[in-house]
Amino acid sequence: xxxxxxxxxxxxxxxxxxxxxxxxxxxxxxxxxxxxxxxxxxxxxxxxxxxxxxxxxxxxxxxxxxxxxxxxxxxxxxxxxxxxxxxxxxxxxxxxxxxxxxxxxxxxxxxxxxxxxxxxxxxxxxxxxxxxxxxxxxxxxxxxxxxxxxxxxxxxxxxxxxxxxxxxxxxxxxxxxxxxxxxxxxxxxxxxxxxxxxxxxxxxxxxxxxxxxxxxxxxxxxxxxxxxxxxxxxxxxxxxxxxxxxxxxxxxxxxxxxxxxxxxxxxxxxxxxxxxxxxxxxxxxxxxxxxxxxxxxxxxxxxxxxxxxxxxxxxxxxxxxxxxxxxxxxxxxxxxxxxxxxxxxxxxxxxxxxxxxxxxxxxxxxxxxxxxxxxxxxxxxxxxxxxxxxxxxxxxxxxxxxxxxxxxxxxxxxxxxxxxxxxxxxxxxxxxxxxxxxxxxxxxxxxxxxxx
Amino acid sequence: xxxxxxxxxxxxxxxxxxxxxxxxxxxxxxxxxxxxxxxxxxxxxxxxxxxxxxxxxxxxxxxxxxxxxxxxxxxxxxxxxxxxxxxxxxxxxxxxxxxxxxxxxxxxxxxxxxxxxxxxxxxxxxxxxxxxxxxxxxxxxxxxxxxxxxxxxxxxxxxxxxxxxxxxxxxxxxxxxxxxxxxxxxxxxxxxxxxxxxxxxxxxxxxxxxxxxxxxxxxxxxxxxxxxxxxxxxxxxxxxxxxxxxxxxxxxxxxxxxxxxxxxxxxxxxxxxxxxxxxxxxxxxxxxxxxxxxxxxxxxxxxxxxxxxxxxxxxxxxxxxxxxxxxxxxxxxxxxxxxxxxxxxxxxxxxxxxxxxxxxxxxxxxxxxxxxxxxxxxxxxxxxxxxxxxxxxxxxxxxxxxxxxxxxxxxxxxxxxxxxxxxxxxxxxxxxxxxxxxxxxxxxxxxxxxxx
Numbered sequence: 001x002x003x004x005x006x007x008x009x010x011x012x013x014x015x016x017x018x019x020x021x022x023x024x025x026x027x028x029x030x031x032x033x034x035x036x037x038x039x040x041x042x043x044x045x046x047x048x049x050x051x052x053x054x055x056x057x058x059x060x061x062x063x064x065x066x067x068x069x070x071x072x073x074x075x076x077x078x079x080x081x082x083x084x085x086x087x088x089x090x091x092x093x094x095x096x097x098x099x100x101x102x103x104x105x106x107x108x109x110x111x112x113x114x115x116x117x118x119x120x121x122x123x124x125x126x127x128x129x130x131x132x133x134x135x136x137x138x139x140x141x142x143x144x145x146x147x148x149x150x151x152x153x154x155x156x157x158x159x160x161x162x163x164x165x166x167x168x169x170x171x172x173x174x175x176x177x178x179x180x181x182x183x184x185x186x187x188x189x190x191x192x193x194x195x196x197x198x199x200x201x202x203x204x205x206x207x208x209x210x211x212x213x214x215x216x217x218x219x220x221x222x223x224x225x226x227x228x229x230x231x232x233x234x235x236x237x238x239x240x241x242x243x244x245x246x247x248x249x250x251x252x253x254x255x256x257x258x259x260x261x262x263x264x265x266x267x268x269x270x271x272x273x274x275x276x277x278x279x280x281x282x283x284x285x286x287x288x289x290x291x292x293x294x295x296x297x298x299x300x301x302x303x304x305x306x307x308x309x310x311x312x313x314x315x316x317x318x319x320x321x322x323x324x325x326x327x328x329x330x331x332x333x334x335x336x337x338x339x340x341x342x343x344x345x346x347x348x349x350x351x352x353x354x355x356x357x358x359x360x361x362x363x364x365x366x367x368x369x370x371x372x373x374x375x376x377x378x379x380x381x382x383x384x385x386x387x388x389x390x391x392x393x394x395x396x397x398x399x400x401x402x403x404x405x406x407x408x409x410x411x412x413x414x415x416x417x418x419x420x421x422x423x424x425x426x427x428x429x430x431x432x433x434x435x436x437x438x439x440x441x442x443x444x445x446x447x448x449x450x451x452x
Numbered sequence: 453x454x455x456x457x458x459x460x461x462x463x464x465x466x467x468x469x470x471x472x473x474x475x476x477x478x479x480x481x482x483x484x485x486x487x488x489x490x491x492x493x494x495x496x497x498x499x500x501x502x503x504x505x506x507x508x509x510x511x512x513x514x515x516x517x518x519x520x521x522x523x524x525x526x527x528x529x530x531x532x533x534x535x536x537x538x539x540x541x542x543x544x545x546x547x548x549x550x551x552x553x554x555x556x557x558x559x560x561x562x563x564x565x566x567x568x569x570x571x572x573x574x575x576x577x578x579x580x581x582x583x584x585x586x587x588x589x590x591x592x593x594x595x596x597x598x599x600x601x602x603x604x605x606x607x608x609x610x611x612x613x614x615x616x617x618x619x620x621x622x623x624x625x626x627x628x629x630x631x632x633x634x635x636x637x638x639x640x641x642x643x644x645x646x647x648x649x650x651x652x653x654x655x656x657x658x659x660x661x662x663x664x665x666x667x668x669x670x671x672x673x674x675x676x677x678x679x680x681x682x683x684x685x686x687x688x689x690x691x692x693x694x695x696x697x698x699x700x701x702x703x704x705x706x707x708x709x710x711x712x713x714x715x716x717x718x719x720x721x722x723x724x725x726x727x728x729x730x731x732x733x734x735x736x737x738x739x740x741x742x743x744x745x746x747x748x749x750x751x752x753x754x755x756x757x758x759x760x761x762x763x764x765x766x767x768x769x770x771x772x773x774x775x776x777x778x779x780x781x782x783x784x785x786x787x788x789x790x791x792x793x794x795x796x797x798x799x800x801x802x803x804x805x806x807x808x809x810x811x812x813x814x815x816x817x818x819x820x821x822x823x824x825x826x827x828x829x830x831x832x833x834x835x836x837x838x839x840x841x842x843x844x845x846x847x848x849x850x851x852x853x854x855x856x857x858x859x860x861x862x863x864x865x866x867x868x869x870x871x872x873x874x875x876x877x878x879x880x881x882x883x884x885x886x887x888x889x890x891x892x893x894x895x896x897x898x899x900x901x902x903x904x
Contacts, residue, residue: 015748277778281771289764292801293787296467296778299768300755312741312759314766316751319733326729326748335745347799348814349744350838352876356855358838360812360878362800382836382858384880386802386810403808404882406834406860424804426812426880428836430856 001132002105002204003048004095005077005116006088007041007061007069013260015327016311017290019334024259025117026068026338029288031269040117040258042072049076051125053132058098059116060091067340078103083227089238090230093211094223096204101220107205110135113235114199119256119267127251131201134170139247143170143201144240146194146248147255152185157196157236159248160188173246176236194250200235210239261286261304261313261320274307284317290336309335309345333436341369342419347426357433363425365390370418373444379431381409383417387424391452392417398449416444453584454557454656455500456547457529457568458540459493459513459521465712467779468763469742471786476711477569478520478790481740483721492569492710494524501528503577505584510550511568512543519792530555535679541690542682545663546675548656553672559657562587565687566651571708571719579703583653586622591699595622595653596692598646598700599707604637609648609688611700612640625698628688646702652687662691713738713756713765713772726759736769742788761787761797785888793821794871799878809885815877817842822870825896831883833861835869839876843904844869850901868896 009023018024028037032046041059048055058078059069062085069079080098082091092113099105110132118124131143146159157178161171176196177188185193208218215226223230231238240246258264265271265286272278274289279298287305289295295307304320306313310332315323335346348360364387365371373393383392389402393416394409401407401417409415417423431438461475470476480489484498493511500507510530511521514537521531532550534543544565551557562584570576583595598611609630613623628648629640637645660670667678675682683690692698710716717723717738724730726741731750739757741747747759756772758765762784767775787798800812816839817823825845835844841854845868846861853859853869861867869875883890 016745277782279767279771279774279778281768287766291764293468293761294763294782294784295766296763296775296782297766298775298778299771300752300766303752303755303766305764305766307764309745311746311748312743312757312764314739314747314749314752314755314757315731316733316753319731319751322731323748323750326731326750330729330746330748332746345800347812348797348878350814350876352839352855353874354839354855356839358876358878360799360814362802362812380856382834384834384882386880386882387804387806387808403804403806404832406858408858422805424802424810426800426810426878428838428878430836430838 001053001055001110001112002099002103003053003055003057004092004111004113005041005044005057005059006091006113006198007059007065007116008085008088008091009117011259011324012327013321013324014264014306015323015330016308016313017288017306019310021064021334021337022068023065023117024264026065026072028072029264029268029273039072040119041069044114044116044118045073045076047120047122047125051122052129053125055112056103058095060095068338070340071338083224086227086230086232088235089233090227092207092235093214093230094220094227096207096211097218097220097223100204100208100218105204107203107208109204110201111204111207112199112201117257118198119254119258121254123253124251124255127249128199128201130169131199131249134247134249135201135203139170140172141202141206141245142240142243142247144173144246144248145197145199146171146250147197148250148252149185149189149193149195152182152189153195154179154182154185156185158185158188158193159196160191160193161248170247170249173248176241178236194248196236196240197251197255198236200240207239261306261315261323262317265304265317341371342366351433355432357431359429359434361427361429363427365417365419365423367419367421367423370446371416372441373414373416374439374441375412375414376409376438377412377440378435378438379429380411381430382428383407383409383425384428385423385425388419388421390417390419390421390423391449393444393449398452400452414442418446418449453505453507454551454555454561454563455505455507455509456544456563456565457493457496457509457511458543458565458650459511459517459568460537460540460543461569463711463776464779465773465776466716466758467775467782468760468765469740469758471762473516473786473789474520475517475569476716478517478524480524481716481720481725491524492571493521496566496568496570497525497528499572499574499577503574504581505577507564508555510547512547520790522792523790535676538679538682538684540687541685542679544659544687545666545682546672546679548659548663549670549672549675552656552660552670557656559655559660561656562653563656563659564651564653569709570650571706571710573706575705576703576707579701580651580653582621583651583701586699586701587653587655591622592624593654593658593697594692594695594699596625596698596700597649597651598623598702599649600702600704601637601641601645601647604634604641605647606631606634606637608637610637610640610645611648612643612645613700622699622701625700628693630688646700648688648692649703649707650688652692659691713758713767713775714769717756717769793823794818803885807884809883811881811886813879813881815879817869817871817875819871819873819875822898823868824893825866825868826891826893827864827866828861828890829864829892830887830890831881832863833867833882834880835859835861835877836880837875837877840871840873842869842871842873842875843898843901845896845901850904852904866894870898870901 025040162174477492614626
């Protein structure tokens, strides 16, 4: 069977640790059973591996998340990136086309779609296994997971089963209600409505036919090319709500969206993470520090303190669900990024009275990794190597560089760098002003360079 | 008349904004009547200027504070630096020798000594004027200021007047009690004791004779040379407590030591300073941010948040007096310094697996300013100029540099830089490891270079 994990979002609700490229599912704040740091998506992939499911995993995401996924899950999953952001129906259609044309999955194979950031327990995957079984037994075209509603939340979609028979292993779905008012939600709970868990199982062919109504192809490359022809609509609206043959399998266990600080800190392994000094008089609070500067905290109660490369949050736990409004207007470049080749940190982003602009970064490449061969039209760069060894290419000429060396890259000069060992350099970009997307990428054949 | 301002302390009680070089009196958090930022020492010097006193000011301090004083008060005060830290009696003795031998003050001239960081109001200086008058009238050898004790604090020295006559303009002092227990303080208050305000007036000759008992010279250079022979003792113990002819002049007005966050924030002009976003639900709190990163704060009550180059503090107001214990163990180089030539900020201080070490700074020199001609024995430096123009000297050869240029300074090469305009460069230091005091300074005659 195949599992499609949906990895979306660019939320700022966990600001300053989450930003436009680092969505919440990539924050390594949780802990695996060995005590190692783990992100939400790493946790879900680990849990699938530990379950009885014998599943291949493919992650449907945007191009901006590819590097994070490769860094955190490299080798464990396939990645399908949308050419543009277009909601869950097209993303699932594209993933199914990938499975059909790239992985040779048949129309009969069962596919399960689920969010990549659900915080849940092992029993959840037992329910997933049951859902797959029901598809295999042709109980319905579409099998979805329902979570018994615990309170009348206006934040969830609801599923109303036709028969709410106690102990039934599945229930026919009567209808869907998207984010009702709290009053309506209360009414629905009385009728046995469940929250829609966003987990769906079906056969490949079912989805292939639905997608072909818009773009009549099962070829991945072609569908990706014509991605804009698929409607911008969620799977819930386009498929689940219109389906005539749908059953729901209930899961009554730990199932959470760690979507704001209040929800997240409840599940964290520690109340102080990073360079943090807690005084004696700290109560019900969590302090997370990703910076090298120390954070000292004392005399506070029920607060969340989060210090990251993008900013510093000091927030009462109750208020943490409302920070989005304060954070949204902050327009700042990401100050820290993980890439497939390593990481970078912005050390300084300075504008001067004469209109010029400099950007200083610390850039680390992992052994064997390289950045693309590129030129800039508006900026010069000075790189000072401070750790390790690598091969630097300037205008087609390759040479060894090592800690202590400095290279100057004038405007319009082709350049690239490959790490031989862990390699760190301090980059100073200068321009008047610097232009964010001032980069043009070219091909470079590293094999012709060798180890020099 | 002469005023000696005592500028000591390297307190961490206002951490992270104060550190070993930036004492609390240099923090520019207050506001002058024109709405400009002002430090405590700037405020006191301004208030003296606005008072009826016609006084020259000299600041007695340590060498590490000289650059701050020149930056904040350049031209308005003389500075006398102690060759080593030795308490207030030797510091005052050295300042008096400076007044006698460098400024030609006579033995009869009245000197007033006061702390440089008292937070007070204009009327305070009227009392100071009266103190000076009483010395001129030879009412006593030593005239000091007493502040009516407002509560039984164990943190102050107390002065018990012999006659506590209501409305007297001065009172003879019976005796001194250094930091009594609270119980004893209560008892003293009943007897009309005052807090010792640390303000003393006397004639030059009085102090010159007292100092000469230890080092028989009135020559500044000689006394500075023999500074270690002066006893390490406070003026209170060595002079005030032993004096036979002492009167006290009461000052019953605003008189505060803004020594911890709780006391300081009460006097600040705003509750948010720097790049700060306050949510709707913030009460009785102050957020100060010296970093460029945004601080977002919501849902907190009675807290102080201070973010600076040395760290981040999140603290209940009541707890702020106890932070010293948590902050003292933090051993970190200062991350931001003001110098006579400009400022620097540490952007990155990194150690690598192979034992090597790099330090990246942003350094700004003001127009016309220069750093000393120097060599390093263990580190190489790469400077990339990002703003302005200057003259760079390497091994005796001077040349113009400007934004966009990069210079490499290998180990053991003599170098210096002078700014022609506001000049900023990014410096990357490398060593294995870097040694903090790896610098040797030499003379360089900038006049022979000219403007190039």
